[in-house]
Amino acid sequence: MTKVLFVCLGNICRSPMAEGLMKKYNEEQRLGLVIDSAATSRWEVGNPPYAGTQEILKRENIDFSGMYARQIQPKDFEEFDWIIGMDHQNVKDLMRLAPSGTEEKIHLYMEVVPGKEEQEVPDPWYTDNFEETYQMLSEGLSLWGEKFGSYS
Numbered sequence: 197m198t199k200v201l202f203v204c205l206g207n208i209c210r211s212p213m214a215e216g217l218m219k220k221y222n223e224e225q226r227l228g229l230v231i232d233s234a235a236t237s238r239w240e241v242g243n244p245p246y247a248g249t250q251e252i253l254k255r256e257n258i259d260f261s262g263m264y265a266r267q268i269q270p271k272d273f274e275e276f277d278w279i280i281g282m283d284h285q286n287v288k289d290l291m292r293l294a295p296s297g298t299e300e301k302i303h304l305y306m307e308v309v310p311g312k313e314e315q316e317v318p319d320p321w322y323t324d325n326f327e328e329t330y331q332m333l334s335e336g337l338s339l340w341g342e343k344f345g346s347y348s
C-alpha cells in the first residue's frame with residue numbers, strides 16, 4: 197500500500213489542506229493510498245488546522261476532526277513512500293532530517309505541474325490567501341495521483 201506524507205513548516209495551513217484534498221481524491225478515485233501530513237517544526241504540535249484551512253476543508257466536505265499538527269519523525273522517512281514538501285525550505289529541511297538512503301522519497305509539491313516545477317505552494321500563514329493555496333494544491337492532485345498509482 198502506497199503511503200504519502202505531505203509536509204510544511206507548521207502542519208496547520210498547507211500540509212493539512214493537501215492531506216484533506218488528497219484523501220478526498222483518493223476516495224473518489226479508489227487509489228487505496230494511506231495519506232498523512234506533518235511539520236518540519238515543533239511550533240504548532242497538537243493544534244488543529246488553522247481557521248482558513250478549516251474553512252476550505254469544510255467547503256469541500258472533508259472531515260478534519262482527527263487532524264492535529266505533529267512533527268516529522270525519523271521513522272516517517274522509512275515508513276512513507278512519498279514525502280512531499282510545499283516549498284524549497286521544506287525540501288531543504290527534509291533533506292537535512294532524512295536518514296541516509298531515504299532522500300529520494302523527498303519531493304516538491306509543484307514539481308509534477310507542467311511549467312510550474314520549481315514553484316512553491318504559497319503559505320497562507322503569511323499571505324492570508326487560503327483560496328490561492330487551495331487552487332495550487334488542486335492543480336497537482338490528479339498528477340500526483342498518477343505518480344502514486346504507478347509506484348511499485
Ligand code: 4NP
Pocket residue numbers: 204205206207208209210211239240319320321
Ligand atoms: P504552514 O504555515 O507551514 O502552512 O502550516 C505556518 C504555520 C505556522 C507558522 C508558520 C507557517 N508559525 O510560524 O507558527
